[in-house]
Amino acid sequence: MLTKVVRQSKITLIAGLSMMSSLAYANDPDYGIVPPQINAQTYILMDYHSGAVLAAANPDQRQAPASLTKMMTSYVIGDAIKQGKLHPTDMVTITEKSWGKNFPGSSKMFLNLNQQVSVDDLNRGIIIVSGNDACVAIAEHMYGSEQAFIEQMNKFVRQFDLKNTHFETVHGLDHEGQYSSARDMAIIGAHLIRDLPEEYKIYAEKEFTFNKIKQPNRNGLLWDKSMNVDGLKTGHTNSAGYNLVASATQNNMRLISVVMGVDSMKGREVETKKLLQWGFSRFETFKTLDANKTVSEQTVYYGAENKAQLGVLDDAFITIPKGRTADLKARYELDNKNLQAPLVKGQVVGKVIYQLDGKDIAAVNLQVMQDVEEAGFFGKAWDWVILTVKGLFD
Incomplete structure (x- = not known):
């Protein structure tokens, strides 16, 4: 089960990995496993x-x-x-x-x-x-x-x-x-x-x-x-x-x-x-999220559609020490509390965060699965009212 959190801070990405995969690790995670002695500069x-x-x-x-x-x-x-x-x-x-x-x-x-x-x-x-x-x-x-x-x-x-x-x-x-x-x-x-x-x-x-x-x-x-x-x-x-x-x-x-x-x-x-x-x-490495499979459905404001499907466009993988799969925890965090149209397929709107032993070890970009166009004048006006009222109680 993924726990939802509104994102407050960004995880550091390893340079170049965003070009390779939707998954990035935080600061080269240290699992406490000592590598062999390697004789190289x-x-x-x-x-x-x-x-x-x-x-x-x-x-x-x-x-x-x-x-x-x-x-x-x-x-x-x-x-x-x-x-x-x-x-x-x-x-x-x-x-x-x-x-x-x-x-x-x-x-x-x-x-x-x-x-x-x-x-x-x-x-x-x-x-x-x-x-x-x-x-x-x-x-x-x-x-x-x-x-x-x-x-x-x-x-x-x-x-x-x-x-x-x-x-x-x-x-x-x-x-x-x-x-x-x-x-x-x-x-x-x-x-x-x-x-x-x-x-x-x-x-x-x-x-x-x-x-x-x-x-x-x-x-x-x-x-x-x-x-x-x-x-x-x-x-x-x-x-x-x-x-x-x-x-x-x-x-x-x-x-x-x-x-x-x-x-x-x-x-x-x-x-x-x-x-x-x-x-x-x-x-060991295993797939955590399937491409084009919905992870979360979120309300969209100012949009022609009032819901957006969130997931990943490419399969996401994670690597952890052998035998630790059962100890892995996950949550998702949105960059902004309220999603607002327009949204474009593939747009990153948050992260799925993976945690081991109380430490965040990896993050997968959470993407919009389809375009969401802006609503007309009256639809946007109504959503403005809803957000204004919500803001009074947040």
Whole structure:
């Protein structure tokens, strides 16, 4: 049973999560469960469905992202394909700038000058084998220059409300003024999974062959049979250290982990595995509200309709310690005591608040389920009288 309360204060939202889910957690809730010791400069473990941060150390610290940058490069490509602006069969001519010879000692797809390569191959070259040459080739093809492509990357940074990310390259090689954070990278990963499922499928592919050169995916956890890891991306430069964003599923739960600034290639896999296994063993995620199902019916004033159905337009999830479902309590709070027309479908008018051990741990935006237009003159006049009289007794 949901208890109704008129909302007096706002719960702090985690940056970016409002773009991912209708659910947000208050100040990274502390459940008193000690995470494993993680040897990384910064890390985070986030539940994909709910957005809950289960463990973190310095998650907003700005770091050199290295090839994790290619996750945003991939997002720009996948989004263009989804919108029909780019096609996997489109052919790209390899220019002087995107020639593999320009990237000695770094990961590349081994493109040849003036070679014709499909967008599909270049995309796989970026995601699977982390080709720096492929990034430049597709950037030039899509936007005419690397800089124009980078501007699109940073447009998505703003759209996702990433507070500690800025890109200066399409590939992630160290560059002054380029940075990201563990939290921001987890959010980018969640957007890839949610917004671009066809693009995300490529992240699980274990190898890619081009120009008769077979290269393995840099994410060694794809071969780990003890876990169901299906992405995402590795990165390494001398400045960044070893980075890894990973995602894995278990039953109905998906976790996203990020470790940055680890000392070795093997170490980033070891630390990531510790985080993911700990998360799956300690927490559970379940759906709390169904999309388009009414949670509450409220009176509307000044409207052509006198009632509004409130609920959520997307399924809402919550993550809590295992075995604590029976201890969870919920209430809903309205932003304003009296709802007034006009109201627009999807408009947020309050929250459903979840509480555990006397603490508010999460909030779901309570939305209007259908438009409510303004009433005519006489209807609004009558409601004005009703509200005026009610105000005398409040």
